[in-house]
Amino acid sequence: MSxxxxxxxxxxxxxxxxxxxxxxxxxxxxxxxxxARDPITMICAVILLLIVLAALFAPWLGLDDPFKxxxxxRLKPFGYQGHWLGTDELGxxxxxxxxxxxxxxxxxxxxxxALATLIGGSLGVVAGYAGGRVNMxxxxxxxxxYAFPSVLLAVAISGxxxxxxxxxxxxLTLVFVPPIARISxxxxxxxxxxxxxEAARATGAPTLSILFTHVLSNVLGPILVYASSLIxxxxxxxxxxxxxxxxxxxxxxxxxxxLSTLRQAIYVAPLTAILPGAMIFITSMCFSLMSDGLRxxxxxxx
Amino acid sequence: MLRYVLRRILYAIPxxxxxxxxxxxxxxxxxxxxxxxxxxxxxxxxxxxEIKADYGFDKPLPIQYLKWLGRALVGDLGSSIKTGxxxxxxxxPAIGNSILLALAAIVLAFCVGxxxxxxxxxxxxxxxxxxxxxxxxxxxxxxxxxxGMVLIVIFSxxxxxxxxxGMGAPDWQHMILPAITLASIPMGIIARSIRxxxxxxxxxxxxxxxxxxxxxxxxxxxxxAKNVAPTVMAVMGLQFAQMLGGSILVETVFAxxxxxxxxxxxxxxxxxxxxxxxxxxxxxxFVAMNLAVDILQMMMDPRxxxx
Numbered sequence: 001m002s003x004x005x006x007x008x009x010x011x012x013x014x015x016x017x018x019x020x021x022x023x024x025x026x027x028x029x030x031x032x033x034x035x036a037r038d039p040i041t042m043i044c045a046v047i048l049l050l051i052v053l054a055a056l057f058a059p060w061l062g063l064d065d066p067f068k069x070x071x072x073x074r075l076k077p078f079g080y081q082g083h084w085l086g087t088d089e090l091g092x093x094x095x096x097x098x099x100x101x102x103x104x105x106x107x108x109x110x111x112x113x114a115l116a117t118l119i120g121g122s123l124g125v126v127a128g129y130a131g132g133r134v135n136m137x138x139x140x141x142x143x144x145x146y147a148f149p150s151v152l153l154a155v156a157i158s159g160x161x162x163x164x165x166x167x168x169x170x171x172l173t174l175v176f177v178p179p180i181a182r183i184s185x186x187x188x189x190x191x192x193x194x195x196x197x198e199a200a201r202a203t204g205a206p207t208l209s210i211l212f213t214h215v216l217s218n219v220l221g222p223i224l225v226y227a228s229s230l231i232x233x234x235x236x237x238x239x240x241x242x243x244x245x246x247x248x249x250x251x252x253x254x255x256x257x258x259l260s261t262l263r264q265a266i267y268v269a270p271l272t273a274i275l276p277g278a279m280i281f282i283t284s285m286c287f288s289l290m291s292d293g294l295r296x297x298x299x300x301x302x
Numbered sequence: 303m304l305r306y307v308l309r310r311i312l313y314a315i316p317x318x319x320x321x322x323x324x325x326x327x328x329x330x331x332x333x334x335x336x337x338x339x340x341x342x343x344x345x346x347x348x349x350x351x352e353i354k355a356d357y358g359f360d361k362p363l364p365i366q367y368l369k370w371l372g373r374a375l376v377g378d379l380g381s382s383i384k385t386g387x388x389x390x391x392x393x394x395p396a397i398g399n400s401i402l403l404a405l406a407a408i409v410l411a412f413c414v415g416x417x418x419x420x421x422x423x424x425x426x427x428x429x430x431x432x433x434x435x436x437x438x439x440x441x442x443x444x445x446x447x448x449x450g451m452v453l454i455v456i457f458s459x460x461x462x463x464x465x466x467x468g469m470g471a472p473d474w475q476h477m478i479l480p481a482i483t484l485a486s487i488p489m490g491i492i493a494r495s496i497r498x499x500x501x502x503x504x505x506x507x508x509x510x511x512x513x514x515x516x517x518x519x520x521x522x523x524x525x526x527a528k529n530v531a532p533t534v535m536a537v538m539g540l541q542f543a544q545m546l547g548g549s550i551l552v553e554t555v556f557a558x559x560x561x562x563x564x565x566x567x568x569x570x571x572x573x574x575x576x577x578x579x580x581x582x583x584x585x586x587x588f589v590a591m592n593l594a595v596d597i598l599q600m601m602m603d604p605r606x607x608x609x
Binding site: 140141143144145147148149150151152155156157159160161162232233236239240243244245246256259263266267270273274276277278280281284285287288289292 | 329331440454459555581
């Protein structure tokens with residue numbers, strides 16, 4: 001076991017003791033090595049990489065036009081006339097729509113978590129480091145949003161804003177800010193009281209430099225691990241919003257929306273109808289497992 | 303103890319006020335001016351005047367909020383645009399149906415989660431740990447609205463065993479599939495926290511002492527269970543509240559006439575008073591559940607009070 005845990009000062013910032021040669025390779029090196037040895041994380045990473053690559057290069061994969069409808073070939077079974085995964089309720093190629101759908105689904109799942117990490121993380125770090133009244137004001141406001149069940153808050157905000165991709169992103173970001181802010185506040189409060197922060201303050205280091213070199217490098221790990229665990233939740237809820245008709249609007253290809261429009265076909269072509277949901281499940285599962293692996297590799301307890 | 307309870311209640315009041323403020327502001331999120339948002343396009347001038355006076359849209363925002371809050375406190379949440387009936391009358395039966403479904407789901411999740419959690423806590427093998435972790439991760443990452451569809455395909459379409467949607471009169475058959483679907487989320491979370499709590503409790507010295515003095519394992523378990531109970535209760539209470547507020551997707555899939563179904567139709571008919579009222583009531587239930595869980599937990603575990 002390496003001697004480095006997240007509570008020790010970051011590798012760059014601390015004066016590395018000469019005795020620990022192996023550990024001085026760095027925290028991220030250790031994390032990388034542990035991740036590489038974790039088969040489940042690696043498998044999930046490969047699957048996700050394939051999905052992401054397919055989504056990125058979708059227009060150049062030689063797939064059918066995902067918007068081309070045909071009344072004659074609606075809801076055809078797998079393998080029908082070169083349509084590997086059949087066709088949907090408007091005769092559009094399912095494979096192509098699933099691949100193009102990955103773009104929107106990944107985007108709407110990932111962006112809210114990234115934005116919320118930025119906003120919630122900063123709020124939490126500021127609240128935790130400042131303490132006192134600033135902490136109280138920020139955290140009480142966060143508590144109010146935390147007092148809503150997450151799905152209800154997302155539905156409430158997008159329900160009033162109306163459907164649309166941007167509104168979906170806004171509502172999901174607001175859903176994820178409170179939990180991230182809470183985690184980063186509690187981690188920052190813990191780090192702030194550590195001796196090395198006290199020492200930095202005693203040497204007269206300016207507040208900003210303490211924040212960036214000493215505090216941030218120690219709280220970033222737990223915050224990122226926690227945020228990564230939210231990606232899978234975000235993908236499920238974002239697709240859920242589209243499923244309710246609140247997110248991405250037709251005729252765009254998005255997994256949640258596809259699942260919703262194919263719901264009517266559940267008696268005619270059950271296999272086709274559940275396909276988009278299977279994609280949501282696989283993607284969200286992979287993100288979950290990867291986040292678990294990352295948590296173990298970084299030895300973080302949140 | 304009374305002091306703790308009072309302090310906890312006092313702490314919940316500002317939260318509840320904040321929640322009501324958020325619910326109030328939702329109407330102002332809607333595109334266009336709030337008046338046109340709460341009015342149907344076919345509104346007559348009388349209706350417009352009535353709504354204006356009702357909501358006090360001509361007054362400054364803080365006054366509007368206080369007026370709205372005052373009426374909400376006595377149960378007046380306005381009336382539905384679609385049916386014209388008071389919002390409270392529309393919400394009440396839906397809340398009942400949602401609670402019924404959430405109760406069925408939490409009982410199911412409790413049975414499975416507790417069984418798995420206690421087993422994994424006692425067996426302490428890698429295999430048992432993996433099973434619990436797998437259930438937990440699957441539960442969190444599965445799109446439950448999709449799970450509902452898959453269950454419909456298997457049990458209603460293919461096997462023709464259970465009804466696919468709706469709610470029969472007092473009929474438990476309609477409840478099976480939605481309850482299983484809804485229970486899939488908290489099942490793993492419950493199992494995971496029970497496992498951790500059982501392991502932690504069994505490590506403590508008093509358990510060692512009980513074993514050492516020769517108490518049979520069955521009786522030691524009773525002591526362990528007593529110590530695990532507050533954690534179980536807390537997790538279940540919070541999960542129940544989450545399900546109550548988050549059942550909109552499951553209710554939509556199964557056409558279960560609860561709050562989620564009501565909100566879904568309110569969103570599409572732009573029946574904003576119904577939407578706002580339902581969100582307010584659900585959020586308040588959530589705050590109340592949190593409060594109740596905290597107080598109950600404290601009553602079950604006196605150690606919490608001291609901190």
